[in-house]
Amino acid sequence: MKLSFQIKTSVFFRLLMEWLTQPWPWYVAGPLIGLTVPILLLLGNKTFGISSSLRHICAACLPAGIPFFQYDWKKESWNLFFVGGVFVGGLVAGTFLSNPEFIQIAPATKQALAAQHVTDFRGLIPEDLFSWSSLTTLRGFILMVVGGFLVGFGTRWAGGCTSGHAIMGLSNLQWPSLVATVCFMIGGFLMTWLGLPWILSL
């Protein structure tokens, strides 16, 4: 009796882990991300947004007398705790729930990237392009440093990122957020189709 119970729980646990380590489909992930919006509102009237955390870090570490960084960032600590949590979540998922298989990429994308000399299709990010050793190459510098700079500068100038505008803003039917989201996409299409082929060939 006891033994069969043990077998049942171990089978259940194995199936659970199997399901957890598989990549999750969009219809599971999307609604879970969308639920962040009401959860943060319910927790403490907080509007979902991630790029603000970068501003708070600047205000906390290097305000340098710039008016834009002169505010009580401690009042916005929740946002820093939230991104700290995102980091821990990445750690948990990457350590305990990581997918043993290679990532499944759309065949057309894979072909196009392989033609651009991307060879590493194992993980979430191709090591050919993103690694400490490629940081000193022009290609790696543009992808990581210039790209990162544009993410920080662009989101702040736009007043939000994919979370603040695309998810929170659209959820609240804000047309300025729709403008921002459309521009995010246009920028991405332009870079992917016109910029990246040249950058990847460097």
Added chain:
Amino acid sequence: MKTESEEFIPAVSNDPKARLSLGSLVPYAIVGMFFGIVFVKAEIVSWFRIQEMFRLESFHMYGVIGSAVLTGMGSVFLLKRLKVKALTGEPIRISDKVFQPGQIYGGLLFGFGWALTGACPGPLFAQIGAGYSVVLITLVAALAGTWTYGALRRYLP
């Protein structure tokens, strides 16, 4: 010349001290953690997935963003309709977004960066957690970009 008027309007609170205790902040870290797990497990933090999206070769990211927005819309509608209060007892209030030209210029620039790095700010934190240590450099670059915006702000449209 811009005024600093669109600084943070802190949520109305009856007791500022209560809002800053560790106990009141930990729940946000827990929500963030679940969020980070979803990010990694649904491969939203993958450079490849962002490439698929912009190359229009996979539905995955469109499905994620679309269903996230619909879920958010439905919940915001319900919260407003039912006049739900936050756990802190305050009525839930969401400030409106004001249109500014930066949403176009900054939006385009962020789009460029999104396609290059394959990450928006949230995924950067999750990628570092998932063991891609070099993304720390991308994050520092993003901080530099944010800081530069703060410094140049008054000269920008």
